[in-house]
Amino acid sequence: MPAFRTLTVAVVLLLTALFAPPAVAAAPVPIDDPIPEKPTPSPLTLTLEEFASFPKTETIPEPTDPRLVRWARINYLGELPDGSRRLYANDLNGKLYLLGRDRQPKEYLDVAAAFAPDFVSGRGLGSGFGFAAFHPEFGRNGRFYTVHTEWGDALTTKTPDLPPQPGTRFHGVITEWTAANPRAATFTGTRREVLRLGFSGQIHGIQQIDFNPAARPGDADHGLLYVAAGDGGRGVTSDDPQNLAIPQGKILRIDPDSSTGKYDIPPSNPFAGQAGKLGEIYAYGMRDPHRFSWDSKAGNRLFLGHIGEHAIEAVYDVGPGDNLGWSEREGSFVYDQADRCHLYTLPDDDAQYGYTYPVAAYDHDPPPGHPCTADSGHAIVGGFVYRGDRLPLLYGKYLFGDIVDGQVFYTIAADMREQTGTRATIYQPRLVDAAGRPVTMQDLSGNTRVDLRFGQDAAGELYALSKANGKIWKVTKATYAPSGVLPSFRPGLVAAYDFEHPVPGDPAREQDQGLSGTPISLVNGGAAMRVADGAYRGSTHSLQTRQVDQAATGNDDWKAGVYAETGLPGLRAFNAAAGTTIMGWFKMTGTGPALNTNTPDPADRYGAIGLAGVLSGDSQGHDVRALLELITVEGELRVVALARRVDGSASQTFAADLPWQTILPRDRWVFLAATFDFDTGAMRLYRDGRALDGSYTVDGDPWGLKGDPEPDLTSATDPRGIKIGGSHPQNTREQNPCDCRMDGLMFLDRVATPGEIRAQYALLR
Known part of the structure; x- marks a missing residue:
């Protein structure tokens, strides 16, 4: 093209861009069902055993709201x-x-009597003695803190410390108590007022106060008190939650250990020292910040259960300065107070506002015919990420629920990441009582309105509470009962994938049907790798893996798995394990091994065909703790079980005698299993439930079984992941691709017996 012609075209394009009318941003549109996906039923089963029962109590004054008529309004359980x-x-x-x-509950302190006659608990769902928080150094300094509500003379004789709402009807009061003897069974000592807030309504006051349990002396957060202050009910028609000059609709953070006043403002607070903004504010834009807790062993993230207005019950990952958007936003939707029947889609320019959106959420789903402006009876109660030692199947899961109907939910804490732009899947576990009978919280509480709460002790064990009958239950067991799995396998089924359960909203990932809750990625092929070809009775889909381009160097092969360089705590059952079993259904859909795209020789082929394995704790994506695969043994490709007992140490291989094409004929489903006994050194291979003859390929003692210690276990490190259909699930290179299909993959943390493997095959064939 001539130069002048190029210039002319460029000028025309520039003028067009300059004078063209600006693009019109799409306006938000109403949504009838903002979160259509429902909680996913989970095979995880939680056993709830009755732990404690509390005496009947009455409100002050007699309530006018029947929802306040409860046996005992127990609100939290914690440990000193x-x-x-x-x-x-x-x-x-x-x-x-x-x-x-x-x-047996024994009275330590009567807060109502201490503040009579101003104390009130019979007006508003959150009125009364709302919460207690013990200073992390309570054993030394005897200090703890309570929050309660006051009315009556207090409204005229006492002044809030921060701007009150117009027409204040209640005060929320935080008090510091100092016990003369912290070890005493009943309180004696002194008290002082720390903070008083004024609210115009009898709902959404101060819901929780607490200290970060993970903060240690010397940490910036040690001894700082977090205060969840609701919007007083005014946020729906005002900008109070967005107004940084007032405390309502915020999480505050204060230092009650002050020598100059009631409390100090931590200089690390996001608005400390800024003109026109309260330095006490830690985060804002909230309606009813009901319960928060920290995940102390995974980034110390602060998770908040936030009760919505129209439809959204949400969990947020809250950081300093975050704006949750209320009342401009409800969850990740536009809220319009002029339309009480709908939420709206976000505007195209939403990013400019910087709102923080939920990492998990569910909506109300009112029954047919329910008036859209009426309360459908749902409210989230935040809970805790389980990091205890007694229930490995619950490890890393955030347990929470619905206050009203008592439904119990969980999410995978690692999936609750705002940066992903997607909400974590909400699962609904099965509940059973101490006798193993299926129950609901309504059954246990004896009421359709459960008033569910959660508690936690210092060991991280979890408890469920109900105001309906004033009882507490402890979560004592967590087990799995996936379908199509031999019952004896269920307690040790660390991970299982049937390729019938894509992660909601992300079909390129597959949910774990085992105990660990570890989803895997379908690498490179995504949802297309889930094909309609079930291997066994009841299965409809399987996984397709393959080499994509035989001539091009790269890492475009279809494979599956998960990888984390720091290890995956969900797979911790394989740490210091005495045995492992890998099994599943396999069908060869091509020849192999594949051409090696990592070498310049166009005729070179890989020396192995990848099936499935658990990575070691120091793996780069290839080294394994336990593996079922085809590898070259003395110049011939063989079906093998291969494993390392100790990270970085030598491996042992047990190779089947039969030719691999006989074991895995093309286009035929075969059930393979490999067992690894790390204490005795025994390895076995099975085909369609029967043991395969074979031999070990390494002489001597590659696993280091001789001598101490006893028993011999694997390294006590978190595996870095699972690899399926090839190596390097983190997708850094192509290696050992398999042109095959897989179904019903299972990874156990023990050695399955020959009878169990035969029974598992018979169960599904």
């Missing part, structure tokens, strides 16, 4: 941070109880 192993629980009607080894 003094090493005594005593638990504490508060009743909104005014009592603070301690529970010792006998689990």
Whole structure:
């Protein structure tokens, strides 16, 4: 093209761009069902055993709202941070109880009597003695904090510390108590007022106060008190939650250990020292920040259960300065107070506002015919990420629920990441009582309105509470019962993939049907790798893996798995394990091994065909702790079981005698299993439930079984992942691709017996 012609075209394009009318941003549109996906039923089963029962109490004054008529309005269960192993629980009607080894609640302090006649618990769902928080150094300094509501003379004789709402009807009051003897069974000592807030409504006051349990002396967060202050009910028609000059609709953070006043403002608070903004504010834009907790062993993230207005019950990952958007946003939707029947899609320019959106959420799903402006009876109660030692199947899961109907949910904490732009899947576990009978929280509480709460002790064990009958249950077991799995396998089924359960909203990932809850990625091929070719009775889909381009160097092969350089805690059952079993259904759909795209020789082929394995704790994506695969043994490709007992040490291989084409004929489904006994050194291979003859390929003692220690176990490190259909699931290179299909993959943390493998095959064939 001539130069002048090029210039002319360029000028025309520039003028067009300059004078063209600006693009019109799409306006938000109403949504009838903002979150159509429902909680996913989970094979995880939680056993709830009755732990404690509390005495009946009455509100002050007599309630006008029947929802306040409860047996005992117990609101939380925690453990004193003094090493005594005593638990504490508060009743909104005014009592603070301690529970010792006998689990019998004994009155420690009567908050209602201390603040009579201004104390009120019979007006508003959150009124009364709302929460207690013990200073992390309570055993030394005797200090703890309570929050309660006041009315009556307090409204005229006492002044809030921060701007109150117009027409204030209630005060939320935080008090510091100092016990003369922290070890005493009942409180004696002194008290002082720390903070008083004024609210115009009898709902959404101060819901929780707490200390970060993971903060240690010397940490910036140590001894700082977090205060969840609701919008007083005014946020729906005002900008109070967005107004940084007032405390309502915020999480505040203060330092109650002050020598100059009631409290100090931590200089690390996001708005400290800024003109026109309260330095106490940690995060804002909230309606009813009901319950928060920290995931102390995974980034110390602060998870908040936030009760919505129209439809959205949400969990947020809250950081300093975050704006949750209320009342401009409800969850990740536009809220319009002029339309009480709909939420709206986000505008195209939403990013400019910088709102923080939920990492998990569900909507109300009112029944047909329910008026859209009426309360459908749902409210989230935030819970805890389980990091205890007793229930490995629950490890890394955030347990929470619905206050009203008592439904219990969980999410995978690692999936709750705002940066992904997607909400984590919400699962609904099965509940059983101590006798193993299926139950609901409504069954246990004896009421359709459960008033569910959660508690946690210092060991990380979890508890469920109900105001309906004033009882507490402890979560004592977590087991899995996936379909199509031999019952004896279920307690040790760390991971299982049937390729019938894509992660909601992300079909390029597959949910784990085992205990660990570890989803895998379908690498490079995504959803197209899930093909309609079930291997066994009841299966409709399987996984296709293959080499994509035989001539091009790269890492475009279809494979599956998961990888984390720091290890995957969900796979911790393979740490210090005495045995492992890998099994599943396999069908060869091509020849192999594939051409090696990593070498210049166009005729070179890989020396192996990848099936499935658990990576070692120091793997780069290839080295394994336990593996079922085809590799070259003495110049011939063989079906093998291969494993390392110790990270970085030598491996042992057990190779089948039969030719691999006989074991895995093309276009035929075959059930393969490999077992690894790390204590005895025994390895076995099975085909369609029968043991295969074979031999070990390494002489001597490659696993280092001789001598101490006993028993011989694998390294006590988190595996870095699972690889399926090839190596390097993190997709850094192509290696050992398999042109095959797989179904019903299972990874156990013990050695399955020959009878169990035969029975598992017979169960599904």
